[in-house]
Amino acid sequence: MLLLLLSGGMYYYYQSAHEEMLLQQKLNINLEARAKELLPIARAGRMEEKNEENAWRKRKFLEETRLQQISYVAVFKEIERSLSPGILLLGIEMEKGRIAIQGYAADNQELSFLMAGIREKSSFGNPVLLSSSLDENKEEIEFRVEINWGEEAD
Numbered sequence: 001m002l003l004l005l006l007s008g009g010m011y012y013y014y015q016s017a018h019e020e021m022l023l024q025q026k027l028n029i030n031l032e033a034r035a036k037e038l039l040p041i042a043r044a045g046r047m048e049e050k051n052e053e054n055a056w057r058k059r060k061f062l063e064e065t066r067l068q069q070i071s072y073v074a075v076f077k078e079i080e081r082s083l084s085p086g087i088l089l090l091g092i093e094m095e096k097g098r099i100a101i102q103g104y105a106a107d108n109q110e111l112s113f114l115m116a117g118i119r120e121k122s123s124f125g126n127p128v129l130l131s132s133s134l135d136e137n138k139e140e141i142e143f144r145v146e147i148n149w150g151e152e153a154d
Contacts, residue, residue, distance in 0.1 A: 075099065075149055078124065082117030086110030088140075099147045100130070104140040111141055124149050 072094065079092065079101065086106035093100040105111035111132065118127040125148035132143040 075123070078121045079118075082114060082121060084110050084113045084117070087114050097148060099124075099149055100144060101147070102142075102144040104135070104138065104142055105132075106140060108141065111143055115145070118145070118147055 075094070076092075079089075079099070083089070087103060087110055088105075089101060089103040091102050105114065111129075115127050115129065118124050127145050127147045130144040130146050132141050134140075135142050
């Protein structure tokens, strides 16, 4: 009888464990199906975060570029204000903090006026005359001047 009672208890315990296992399997299947449904939404959310980050980077780049354009325009205006009628510019090379201008001056006095005009501008550092030579065919002085500007001018 004890054996029968013991085997009945074991059967009941086995049956409850089996039912719990089946219930957990159904729950697992439902959770896996729900996870598959939510996966595209999660991916879209991550893509949206990346898109927002990329958009932020682009906005920052555009703002920096706009500010840089404004400063370049201001530099060109300052150079223009420094020119006298006897100066012909052939080229301007700009890098951050450095400008190189080249051209022709009608005579040494015009070149001196250019150098003095650049020195007067607060946004420029002292100009350096890198080269000057007399073009005998044109009777003009060919020159190349380097100027520091912006933070480099201080």
